[in-house]
Amino acid sequence: MSKKAIQLLSPYSFRGLLSSARQDARVIAVDGSWYMPNNPRNAKEEFDNLRLENSRFFDLDAVKDNSSPYPHMLPSIEEFNQSVRKLGIKNSDKVIVYDKTGNFSAPRVVWTFSVFGHENVYLLNNFPEYERYKYPVLKDNDHTTPEPSDFEAKNFDKDAVISFEQFVEIVSNENLRTKYNILDARSHDRFTGEAPEPRPGLPSGHAPGAKSLPFGKVLGENNLFLDSSTLTKIVDSIGVDPEKPTIVMCGTGVTACILKTALDKIGYNKKGIQVYDGSWT
Structure with a gap:
């Protein structure tokens, strides 16, 4: 049984982390939005038009065990590494996960990073609250593909x-x-x-x-x-x-x-x- 806790981060604390970020200790926001199959909302389209600055989109429907017939099964270490590298996330990064609903799918993304040994991962509590305080967001579709990283999962917490x-x-x-x-x-x-x-x-x-x-x-x-x-x-x-x-x-x-x-x-x-x-x- 794992005793590793999911760590919550307020919008105010998130802004504080951003102000203290360095090149060797970056703060990367990750949009982990996902919706039920009977919900017509499109998480990727929403990300393209509204997101936190320097965000990456984590697709729960894609980062999974592709050999399993069941949705959202944890990927292998190799599959996880490949997906996170494409997002340009490094082992030294502080990863802050959010979703547009508030707290729906983002906890799963935080847990996934934690299972694969990434220690500096936090759950933003939460995006609607962040918007309520009128902190900055990006509302355009102009975002560049991040440079791939050499991310390497440290372990798998069975x-x-x-x-x-x-x-x-x-x-x-x-x-x-x-x-x-x-x-x-x-x-x-x-x-x-x-x-x-x-x-x-x-x-x-x-x-x-x-x-x-x-x-x-x-x-x-x-x-x-x-x-x-x-x-x-x-x-x-x-x-x-x-x-x-x-x-x-x-x-x-x-x-x-x-x-x-x-x-x-x-x-x-x-x-x-x-x-x-x-x-x-």
Whole structure:
């Protein structure tokens, strides 16, 4: 189980980092926007027309395990290195990830960088708040392709992720699954089976032993993460035990990382948190 936390960064602190950046310690913003298949918004087109200065676009639909039939499975180290090099990101860079929704897909991108050993990666909390303070943004389609880097992932944190086989072993054993917090970030109706999954052909429902914690419950106004006191009350109310290891899941492994971020924020990661990669899909 991984105890590595996702680190939140306010817009004000982000501006402070930018002012202290150097050539050998750059600050690179990464737009990790992604939308559900039933959402008509186009994340790349939005990036081209509105972005933070010196941003790079991280395509969750492209940076994945291309040999897997499932969406958003973690890529191999080689695939990740190749993708990050094309973005011109260096090992020495501080990477600040955001998404246009606020906190939706960006936590998954931060988690991915962290899994591959990039230490200086932060989650901007968040882009709508950044805009609210009228900090500078770019609103044109005139951006140059960055020069490729020699980025090299340091390692792969296998303790941060749980595989299908490992997950099935846990949830199939009643005694074993009671030793974990298993949290599902999908909507409650999808969890209970009352609403369909957004991907055709997938049944709704939930894994044995899982608890429903829709990701929207840990976010407040403008999709900012709630304060620690409120978050603690919410997770305690559904019976989360901070003395147990935790598995977070969702539809494909994207919004599960929102729950991980919330648990990290309140220190409920002492026994480690794993993301179920691929999740309900």
